Amino acid sequence: RKEVEQDPGPFNVPEGATVAFNCTYSNSASQSFFWYRQDCRKEPKLLMSVYSSGNEDGRFTAQLNRASQYISLLIRDSKLSDSATYLCVVNLYGNKLVFGAGTILRVKS
């Protein structure tokens, strides 16, 4: 079983749509969790950290369920500029960062 698994993509959605990505991790001792965004042929960049209490940053909401070992990212009112690959990242221990395969989002007008 992979350490971090994500929904297969691509997700093709119209502008204004709400889209949700899911991610599961296998190591229950994992310490912290993140969503990174990667634009085509660019390097990954941190989108947001994920906390058990849930956190929101504008149109983006991240949730963590430690009992189910499940992480989610919700994007509301999708924009064309949201088109990218979204990477689920788990800090196993000591800042060992493990990436999922990524989910491609395409927002169309």
Next chain:
Amino acid sequence: EAGVAQSPRYKIIEKRQSVAFWCNPISGHATLYWYQQILGQGPKLLIQFQNNGVVDDSQLPKDRFSAERLKGVDSTLKIQPAKLEDSAVYLCASILTGGTEAFFGQGTRLTVV
């Protein structure tokens, strides 16, 4: 603040040749990573350094890959000899001590023909 610097940006080599990549992390970042990203996949951790010590190299193919960070600052990753399946983007990243956000360089795109 300067970001993570990597060179070269692109490299094309023939199989069985050798290649080396260089990374200079953000000043003061003690943790440095090398990741391999094959097209259509997520980054795969090759090696993690804390200062000049190796924290994790469990997924580094040690028969052909080597990496060093001798003075705890910049780092080099070497492949010798290269195989076709080594074609990928090699990403360097760093984290500030006590921090959680990894900052990535632009990567080196390696093509092995």
